[in-house]
Amino acid sequence: MICHSLFVRTKESATRLESAATDPRIVAVCQELLDDLEAFTLEVVHLIRQEEPYYVEVITMRQLVDSVRPNVVGLLQSVMANETSALAAPRRTGRTRAEQQVPLAIVLHAYRLGALHIWNSLVRRCGDDPRVNRALLDSASALWTALDVYSQELAVAYRDVETEHLIRDARLRETALVALFSGLTSTGQAFTDVAEALRLPQVGTFVVVSCDPPPMESDSDTASPERTLTSFGVRSVWRSETDCDLGLVALTRSFRLERMLDQMASMGLGRVGVSEVFESILETSGAAKQARMAREAATPGTSTVTRFEDARVAALVAAAPELASGLAHQVLGPVLALDVMEQGLLLGTLRAWYAADGSAAQAGRILHCHPNTVRYRLGKLTQLIDRDLRSPTDVAHLYLALEAHRLLSFGTTAS
Structure with missing residues (x-):
């Protein structure tokens, strides 16, 4: 009797198929299993559901039977032909399980369970005849190589679906974000969909x-x-x-x-x-x-x-950079023509004066200088630009021009 330890093969024997045809006696044993395919498929299905309860929770019995059957056929035919065949089955299984969100590790474990059951069934049916056992041993690499190839094909198909979902989800998310921040979706019902896509409360x-x-x-x-x-x-x-x-x-x-x-x-x-x-x-x-x-x-x-x-x-x-630029140059033009240090000194003093609500004393504390120094600098600035800080209109124009200068970076301000 060939023991269960034959499930473990060396890398060389597990990846190389012999060029010779499969022994007819092994082909006959495989054909026996195919002749009783429905019953044998149910055996594999019951084993998978017993060892992996996840399949009981998310997949119906009929769905699992329909999925297992072509994979069993493909693995048995691979042994019979001494080459891996019917790769559509694992690819279809991989895509289906990915769509069902069955973890890949669980799917691959189910594949190993199925292959092991096929091997054990072949061992039992070959009986104690040493010549048949030897022939089965020679064909073992066909089964394990097919299992490896099937597992790889399944994993590739599974990850293809994952990638497709990621791309789809990314597109849906991007579309939802554009609608959210631009307001292009104008109806409440549409924004319900946006909120749901982004997992946000309305x-x-x-x-x-x-x-x-x-x-x-x-x-x-x-x-x-x-x-x-x-x-x-x-x-x-x-x-x-x-x-x-x-x-x-x-x-x-x-x-x-x-x-x-x-x-x-x-x-x-x-x-x-x-x-x-x-x-x-x-x-x-x-x-x-x-x-x-x-x-x-x-x-x-x-x-x-x-x-x-x-x-x-x-x-x-x-919000109106061109108008702001024109205002800054119109009101502060002579000051902006000064060297950077002098310009910064005067504009920084004016900014401190606004921050101090028009108090020279408070502005002096902000700038760490005497109030008279503040008054001197402000006087120099207003003389250059021909404005009066006692005029509400001039005060308003100056403030807007100062903000425009700060935001549009016409020069260097000091504080």
Whole structure:
């Protein structure tokens, strides 16, 4: 009797098929199994269901029988012909199991169980005749080689389906993100589909975040906003666009807006703009515009978090760059013609004066200089540009021009 240990073959014997034809006695034994194919298939099916309960839970008996049958036929015919054949069976099985989301390891284990049952059945039917046993031993490599090839073909087909699903899911996700942030999907029903595709609630407490795109040389191991928020149990979805990264964040009771702002500020993401809070996913596209404007309201090259509520004037300036550029040159032209150091000194003083609500004393404390120094610099600036800080109109024009200069980087400001 050929013992079970023959299941283990050397690499050479398991991968090389002899050129000689299979012994007729072995062909006859294989044919006996094929003649009783339905009963033999059921034996394999019962063994698989016994050893792998997963098959009992997700696949019906009939489905498994229909899948096992052609694989059994292919393996037996491979032994009979002394060459691997009928590769369509494992390929079809691989694709089907991938579609059913049966883990690949479980599928391959079922294949090994089936092949082992075929081997044990051949051993039993060959009986104790040493000549037949020797012939079976000579044909063993045909079975194990076929099993190896079948397993490889199955795994390739299985992973092909996985790749197709990944591509499909990526396309669906990208389409959903475009609709979410652009508002191209205009009906509530369509946005229901968008929310479902992105696993988002339709109603909640949301903000949109706009971040400067990460530099090309950034470390891939650096935590992304999405990964960081996920670690706090916060759901968010992100899309990389040409000029920024956009994210929709679903705030929670334990992770409110203030905490999110602090977290964004600690990550060194460059300019970060945050929209107003909103409650319906339908409002995302409008919030995305707010977040963009808030980000663009921050000084280029800085790492700061700006809320839209705090940046409406700057956002207005940034939204019309050509008008803002013209305003800056019209109002601040003579100052912008100065050397960088002098220009920065005067504009930095003016900025401190605005930050101090028009108080020279407070501006002096901000700049660490005497109030009279502040007054002297402001007097020099207003003389150059022929403006009066006592005129509300001039004060408004100066502030807008100063914001335009900051946002559009006409020169270097000092503080």
